[in-house]
Amino acid sequence: MAKDLVEFRHLRTTFHTEGGAVKAVNDVSFNIKEGEIVCVVGESGCGKSVTALSLMRLVSLPGKIEGGEILFEGKDILKASDREMRRLRGNQLSMIFQEPMSSLNPVLKIGEQIMEPILEHQIISKKDAKKRAIELISLVGIPRPEAIFASYPHELSGGMRQRIMIAIALGCEPKLLIADEPTTALDVTIQAQILELMKELIEKFNMSIMLITHDLGVVAEMADYVVVMYAGKVVEETNVLELFKNPRHPYTKGLLKAKPVINQRMERLYTIPGQVPNPAELGNHCFFADRCESCMDICRRQYPPFKEYEDGHKTACWLYEKEGMQP
Amino acid sequence: MTEPLLSVEDLKTYFPIKGGVFRTTVGHVKAVDGVSFAIKNGETFGLVGESGCGKSTTGRTILRLAPKTAGKVLYKGQDLYALNKHDMRKLRPKLQLVFQDPYSSLNPRIKVGDAIGEAMLDHGLIPRRELRDRVKETMQLCGLSPHYIDRYPHEFSGGQRQRIGIARALILNPDFMVADEPISALDVSIQAQIINLFSDLQQEKGLTYLFISHDLSVVEHLCSSIGVMYLGSMAELADKDELFKNPLHPYTKALLSAIPVPDPTVRRERIVLTGDIPSPANPPAGCKFHTRCPVAMERCRHEVPALRDVGAGHQVACHLV
Numbered sequence: 054m055a056k057d058l059v060e061f062r063h064l065r066t067t068f069h070t071e072g073g074a075v076k077a078v079n080d081v082s083f084n085i086k087e088g089e090i091v092c093v094v095g096e097s098g099c100g101k102s103v104t105a106l107s108l109m110r111l112v113s114l115p116g117k118i119e120g121g122e123i124l125f126e127g128k129d130i131l132k133a134s135d136r137e138m139r140r141l142r143g144n145q146l147s148m149i150f151q152e153p154m155s156s157l158n159p160v161l162k163i164g165e166q167i168m169e170p171i172l173e174h175q176i177i178s179k180k181d182a183k184k185r186a187i188e189l190i191s192l193v194g195i196p197r198p199e200a201i202f203a204s205y206p207h208e209l210s211g212g213m214r215q216r217i218m219i220a221i222a223l224g225c226e227p228k229l230l231i232a233d234e235p236t237t238a239l240d241v242t243i244q245a246q247i248l249e250l251m252k253e254l255i256e257k258f259n260m261s262i263m264l265i266t267h268d269l270g271v272v273a274e275m276a277d278y279v280v281v282m283y284a285g286k287v288v289e290e291t292n293v294l295e296l297f298k299n300p301r302h303p304y305t306k307g308l309l310k311a312k313p314v315i316n317q318r319m320e321r322l323y324t325i326p327g328q329v330p331n332p333a334e335l336g337n338h339c340f341f342a343d344r345c346e347s348c349m350d351i352c353r354r355q356y357p358p359f360k361e362y363e364d365g366h367k368t369a370c371w372l373y374e375k376e377g378m379q380p
Numbered sequence: 381m382t383e384p385l386l387s388v389e390d391l392k393t394y395f396p397i398k399g400g401v402f403r404t405t406v407g408h409v410k411a412v413d414g415v416s417f418a419i420k421n422g423e424t425f426g427l428v429g430e431s432g433c434g435k436s437t438t439g440r441t442i443l444r445l446a447p448k449t450a451g452k453v454l455y456k457g458q459d460l461y462a463l464n465k466h467d468m469r470k471l472r473p474k475l476q477l478v479f480q481d482p483y484s485s486l487n488p489r490i491k492v493g494d495a496i497g498e499a500m501l502d503h504g505l506i507p508r509r510e511l512r513d514r515v516k517e518t519m520q521l522c523g524l525s526p527h528y529i530d531r532y533p534h535e536f537s538g539g540q541r542q543r544i545g546i547a548r549a550l551i552l553n554p555d556f557m558v559a560d561e562p563i564s565a566l567d568v569s570i571q572a573q574i575i576n577l578f579s580d581l582q583q584e585k586g587l588t589y590l591f592i593s594h595d596l597s598v599v600e601h602l603c604s605s606i607g608v609m610y611l612g613s614m615a616e617l618a619d620k621d622e623l624f625k626n627p628l629h630p631y632t633k634a635l636l637s638a639i640p641v642p643d644p645t646v647r648r649e650r651i652v653l654t655g656d657i658p659s660p661a662n663p664p665a666g667c668k669f670h671t672r673c674p675v676a677m678e679r680c681r682h683e684v685p686a687l688r689d690v691g692a693g694h695q696v697a698c699h700l701v
Contacts, residue, residue, distance in 0.1 A: 096567040183623035240430035245638035270640025355513040
């Protein structure tokens, strides 16, 4: 049994906006084990990115981490000093973002950007850092690494930029790579390349990946363990095979049914009615109640407890709470 | 065999690249480089391909929103580019476009009711006093509550804005609609709603769509014929069943295999293409796909494969087939 690398415990991150307090992450708990790919799935605004940013302690105002713990190798990151945090970021914790163009500095050469975290965190000469950077460029599958080392981001395509982002993130051999929608902005054939690459690297570096995505196809392909979020809360979590075979939460079921799948024809697509609720106006009831097909009286009165029902399959839904209330 | 509603013959759209002191034309981006297809009345034709393959430019050139360089666009047998400005304007309501990004395609200062009704007044299709009822009716049809008629775009979610975009096109009672990646900016649960709206409207109004997308699974659901484009050229063209059952072009095969399947028990043999899409300003000689093709031969480097019919309307441009 692998050890837990990261443990989120009752994390709360709130954005204090003019329209009211938005609980972007509302009591979120889950674990990431060593060497595991954990996918966090949900629609825009469900809090998946803010969860990741909280882990990096990069939540900026008006957002604030208001409660809970995030344990990284047993130590609470939220209590670490800024100095300690700087030593973790880019070193043991790395992050890649959705839009590779806006996350690279357009006026710095690729090589300098790869060397920066290496020189920051390791005792290494500039010459060795350069050698390492060139190694990293070829490691992420880019031909002519020396030429790329001396080029600028605008000279590269979207797929190559995302590879460079990965190279930067891998510079210090992190224990955890956070990938926030790394392939959403890319074409399918390039997405396939990047996903393949990430799978190869996880074996080579023995790291864990927290992969944030909204694409259930990517989840099925990559994940060991899946966390489904809705309106700031975890509504279901389990291992990937169980999730696709036996989804429990009506939201997860809806997501799986709503996606058109190649070679599975149907007359009409299933749709989840309505839309994601306004995060500033959530009540005490189940947040999915208004869109749920099997909504009951209790769902409109009280938020369901998040419980483990069988073999590590956890969900927050009243349907499973009492015997005899099965759908 | 029904007469096609719209047919495109050897369409070319080149954008000039200006350079040098005198801004002379030093080359061309061949965005669309000789594309032909026909769309039958009431069907949905899907155009798929990766970014930069010219699928959007094809859609815009068909509607005369981008200048063509060569070729013909025939709508009900009439060459659109032969029409003068006045006649083209009269025809515009029949040919409509729905954009990809529902955020930037609506003017934030104009109430949605006015945005939807604007074109009706512009074209003088309805007296002003009847307009409001017509707008409400169209909103209802697109799944928007008519109460929202006096609201501004920022009060709507992405899915609702896309419905507004569709309502704007639909109110003119068009025959033909180009939908340019209308769902790619939306969330999964909302995508399904919009896809269903497109098929409902088609059944109700007998619309013909050109549906541009990069997502083959969406195209499979919605379209009856599909064209796969690569770097401005048509790589393969067939009706849906044929294309998915029997893809012939190596690019189509790779595209199909690159789509992640939401089933963790399926472990497929995946064709991962190496490299990136070459620049359309300087496409490779011979078959444009040869730089990434896993089965390229010597011949592919020199000779451009022609789009050939291999039976039952299945056309493919590959030397191997």
